[in-house]
Amino acid sequence: MLDFAFQKHLKTYYSDTMNCHLQQAQLSQMETADVCIIGAGFTGLSTALELAEKGKSVVVLEGACVGFGASGRNGGQAINGFEDGIDEYLQELGLKATQQLWNMSLEAIDIIDERIEKYAIQCDWKRGYLTAALNERRMEDLIYAKQTSSTIFGYSHMQLWDKAQLKRHLGSDLYVGGLYDGNSGHLHPLNYCLGLAQACLALGVKIYENSPVIDVELISDTKIKIKTAKSAVNAAHLVLATNAYVDKLSKKIHFGIAKKILPVESFIIATEPLPQALADSVINNGMSVCDNNIFLDYYRLSADNRLLFGSDSSSNKNMVDVMRQNMLHVFPQLESVRIDYGWGGPVDMTLNAKPHFGQLHNNVYFAQGYSGHGVALSGLAGRIISEAICGDATRLQIFERLKVPSLYGGKLVKKLALAVGKPYYRMLDRFF
Ligand SMILES: Cc1cc2nc3c(=O)[nH]c(=O)nc-3n(C[C@H](O)[C@H](O)[C@H](O)COP(=O)(O)OP(=O)(O)OC[C@H]3O[C@@H](n4cnc5c(N)ncnc54)[C@H](O)[C@@H]3O)c2cc1C
Structure with a gap:
């Protein structure tokens, strides 16, 4: 069964x-x-x-x-492009096919728009998405991503934000900067x-x-x-x-x-609805956010001002506590906020x-x-x-x-790959 x-x-x-x-x-x-x-x-x-x-x-x-x-x-984040850097696609497929893939990834966002309108789907769809960098090395990746997307694909929806610009919209001291994309967005997935x-x-x-x-x-x-x-x-x-x-x-x-397919567990917590001032102290422009670590944090406010905070995590034990600590690391101002929900599921990764x-x-x-x-x-x-x-x-x-x-x-090898791979990639996240 x-x-x-x-x-x-x-x-x-x-x-x-x-x-x-x-x-x-x-x-x-x-x-x-x-x-x-x-x-x-x-x-x-x-x-x-x-x-x-x-x-x-x-x-x-x-x-x-x-x-x-x-x-x-x-997490409800509808993000254009692909997970891996564009260089690998260029090497593998050449310029024309890579451009076609990029355009298809933009079409993917348009499809959401079209369907919501055509079939009157109520799902809190909002545009605006930020990739946040935790260190200078990760920021360089974002600068490169912005350059390639504009020179190779002529994509003009991205803005690089330094720490001060980022802090105007995101209430966390953790990041050195970010890449804002006004085309990607988020929705209530169910x-x-x-x-x-x-x-x-x-x-x-x-x-x-x-x-x-x-x-x-x-x-x-x-x-x-x-x-x-x-x-x-x-x-x-x-x-x-x-x-x-x-x-x-x-x-x-x-x-x-x-x-x-390597199924990687990811977890999300949802806070109680935040009073408007506290919600604004977290995100004040309606965007969703993801950092660009390998094991990453992703979050956004729901329509009723809850923070939905997700992480790829290493353990199934006490996940709500682990996730709460992850959230407080990013947003210490939420110390006294109640967590109403916690859940997880496997993400469909390829190697x-x-x-x-x-x-x-x-x-x-x-x-x-x-x-x-x-x-x-x-x-x-x-x-x-x-x-x-x-x-x-x-x-x-x-x-x-x-x-x-x-x-x-089979499954045993996948379990082993995750057990060995996770600490290795966490180390990369920490030091590179
Ligand atoms: C916690 C979490 C957070 C995530 N956050 C994001 C995010 O923010 N942005 C993003 O882009 N992606 C995110 N993802 C990944 C994204 O949700 C998936 O890539 C996407 O939903 C895949 O959709 P799907 O229809 O292919 O799979 P699913 O929605 O998983 O549907 C597969 C269905 O197949 C059914 N099924 C399987 N086998 C059988 C069978 N033998 N007979 C009948 N039915 C079967 C299952 O019951 C299931 O309902 C996240 C995933 C998780 C788990």
Whole structure:
């Protein structure tokens, strides 16, 4: 039994402020569709929505409930670009394809805007995002990022802030400066996810909850049988939108793509709502913030002025206490503030932080490994997979050219990699 199957949403700030309870049925009769999608997070629902808009019949199978995974509990930061430096992309793909990828990452943000407007999704979407540097070495990385994005891509939304400029908007003494991007933004991820699901349902997509897929049978290039415990879907195409949960599935379901994913736990706490003056003493311009360490802190204010503070952390023990200390390190002025929520989940990292999208066989597609950029990139993934299913794989093929290393040896090796890798990267964060 998959441990996430049949689960309800974790108790989080997001689940306590969700716009609706969808409650879709379990799959109990045979279905036939053009496309079957496994996973009802951003990736699965974005793909379903794009396909439904193009007139395809779609069934989405979700093992737990819509937005149960990372999409319903993340930091909500929709950031353009990719996790790794642009030089590696230039070396690997050359200028033209790198420019295309960059433009697609901007399209990813526009997709959020379009969907919110088109389907009237209430999810507290706000633009404005800062990458904050903890030391001069990290600041140099930001100066370089600003230079390359303007010279190579002609991108003009970024501003470099020195310590004094940063302190006008961010009430922390910790940083030496930052890079502000007025295009990226943040949202209430669970409400965005539920909004996508409602848009899908309105277009005739069938979404089944509590329907974990336990087997997949490739019958031919145009026929696949996707089985749950109670029934099955016959489809012409299959999309794997299982994200970090891919690790828990059998190879027959994931076709080998699990070896590309290293699930890294990340945690978030939410404070009580802050009085306006205290909230302004933290962030006064509505932006979300992330530092540029390898193991990073990310945070923003919610619509009701709670600080949502996240970190990639090394332990599962007393996470709320650990996270509170992390928060107070950045914002000592919050010493007397109550913590109302704490939760965590696995982030879908790849070993080189490059996204992993592609096509397996003639009729199986996947998108995973967003490496911290999934809020934005998952919408793009849905669009380009739907294009490929409808006959134009040009944009998907650019992503397929990115090399993503495999981690062989299964879950034990992944655990070891994390145990050994974390202290090493923490040391890099401290000294470089
Ligand atoms: C704590 C945390 C903070 C994060 N913060 C950010 C952030 O601020 N910005 C950002 O860009 N990214 C962030 N991320 C990452 C981001 O949330 C993900 O990249 C993104 O949500 C991936 O969406 P998805 O639809 O691919 O996966 P998910 O939302 O995880 O959906 C996968 C779904 O597949 C289902 N599933 C899996 N296997 C099966 C099966 N066999 N049968 C049926 N269903 C199955 C699961 O139940 C799950 O609902 C964060 C992640 C976490 C955990």
